[in-house]
Amino acid sequence: MKILDKAVCIAVMFTFCSAMSFAQIRINDPGRVVERQAENRANRKVDQAVDKGFDSVEQGIGNLFKKKEKEKKDAENKGNASQDNKNADASNAEKDKGSETAETPPKTGKPTLKSYSKFDFIPGEKVVAAEDFSQDAVGDFPAKWNTNSSGEVVTIEGTEGKWLMLGPEGVFYPEFVTSLPENFTLEFNLASTSEFSFYTGYFRAVIAEVGNAAKDFTKWKSFDGEKVNGMEIALHPKNAGGTEGLSAYNIFSDTPANSLMKNEKSFPAFHAPDHNVVKVSIWRQKGRLRMYVDDFKVWDLPRAFNPETKYNFIAFSSKDYQADDRYFISNLRVAVGAPDTRSKLITEGKFSTTGILFDVNSANIKPESYGVLKEIAGVLTENAAVKVKIIGHTDSDGEESSNLALSKKRSEAVKQALAKDFGIDGGRLETDGKGEAEPAGLNTTIEGKANNRRVEFVKM
Known part of the structure; x- marks a missing residue:
């Protein structure tokens, strides 16, 4: 019986090790993660033996967004190409990296001011809304937000501060954003679990007009053709080809000129091979929209915002989650005014x-x-x-x-x-x-x- 018990424990530990290798989650509340994985996979109680096994496994996982060792080595080899192949490597880098040129080094390691030399985003003059979840306890849904789904505040190893982990199939909005002028900027950090499934739905950032946010926010689960006032920007960690990177798929908008602006772009988004974390910056100047992911300018559209729409609502949503995929947001910041x-x-x-x-x-x-x-x-x-x-x-x-x-x-x-x-x-x-x-x-x-x-x- 003792041999059988040990075999069962080893099998359970192997199951959790495989699951964690797939999702590569490293949230600093491992007990809650184990419970969530257990509910998703077997709907059974996690016993003490599994807890101990998980504690041993997590030491080898590294941080939440760690890629496979092979991918790291490939990235290092690519960056350490010999001088004899410099021209060929530069040409390949230009193809693989989209906007990067032969003179632009690959985005490995921590970004510097020099690496942002094409970044022309200027935030609004005065911060009117901000959220870092510092007032919320880990494991709770944030007090100043609302949703028709579920979610919780977590910490992620290797990153600063706290994050809101979005639950599946829902809309999440900060109740303290109630007015947006014709000149404002919106910034937030976006993360996803690695090994992210292409079949999980887009992450959607919404800027809209609503009459009663507490009642109407659920309409923004996805833009489905219903008459609503506002826009939705769709992002996904992987492009249509399933390669590494991040894609901006569409902008849905109620502008008179375009109800659906198809502007699919795939681009290099990650500064380090072991972090699926990017900063999204959105800049409105009357009708004009500029959007950036890290230092990459994704769109610059002169008539994306409808002058007749009274924007007063920001939200984030997603649907069609695969079991282990999650989106995370942090460091939301809204600033108004055009600095002169x-x-x-x-x-x-x-x-x-x-x-x-x-x-x-x-x-x-x-x-x-x-x-x-x-x-x-x-x-x-x-x-x-x-x-x-x-x-x-x-x-x-x-x-x-x-x-x-x-x-x-x-x-x-x-x-x-x-x-x-x-x-x-x-x-x-x-x-x-x-x-x-x-x-x-x-x-x-x-x-x-x-x-x-x-x-x-x-x-x-």
Whole structure:
């Protein structure tokens, strides 16, 4: 009997190992994941032996989005091609990578400002809605959201902060977004489990007008031809050929010109071979839509938004899930207004931006800050006699003395970036930091903290 019991335990552990190798899930709440897998696969209770077996298995899984070792080696071999084959490799890279050229290095490792040299996204002037799920407990559905499905807040190894894992067959919307002007930006991080099935439905980002969100939000499960006011952008981790990457399939919109804009594009989306995580940035300027995935500009459409639609609703949805597939979203941010860098810095003498972003508790500038830095550098280049003081600000999280030191380091990092990457004479730039001493908003809200984490440029 003991031999039989051991055999049963080994068989169960093998089943879970196979399942985890397929979905490659590494969420920092393994007990809940085991329960979910057990319900999906066998509808039976997970006993103590399986728990212990899973604890051993998870050590070898790595992070949530780890690809197969073979894929990693292929990527490394591709990046380490010999000098004799440089021209051939450059030609192949241009075909495989879409928008990348022979002069653009493959997107391996952590992206840099230089790798974002074609990124021209500039976030709105003031953050009016933000969500990082910091106020929600892991395992709960977020308090400020609504859905007709299920979901829960999770943490993912290898990434910062918390994520909302979307349940199947439903719509998920932040109840705190109730108005969207004719100029705004929407940003969020999107992730999926690796080994993602092509047969799982698209991830859909919705920007729409609804009369009663609590009643009408379910209409946006998918755009099925029903008369609704708004647009839906469809994304999927794999393109029609089933290759690695991410595809933007369609834009459904209620614009008079096009009820369905077919703009399917496949493109290199992942910066590292072991992370299925991308940043989506959407920019509305009246009727115009620009959309980016990481540094790749997917669409630039002059008449995507309907001028007659009063957009007041944002949501995310998907349907037709395969069992182990999941989408995750994090770091949602809505900002309004069209920043006028030239006028404010030159005429008014002061320009403040929340669009220069840094790693947590660090002075390392995130590459998606490139568009803002480029805009500021352009103003300084056109006005060669102007000198500015760069002043860093933080929110009130952490020690006051640490925040002061961090704000000074961040302003110095901005100075170095302008000098090194944009050719601005460092002698024209002074730096300072105020830490948390001069808040622009309340430090008790996510939006207030986002507005407090800013960089000011003051004309001297």
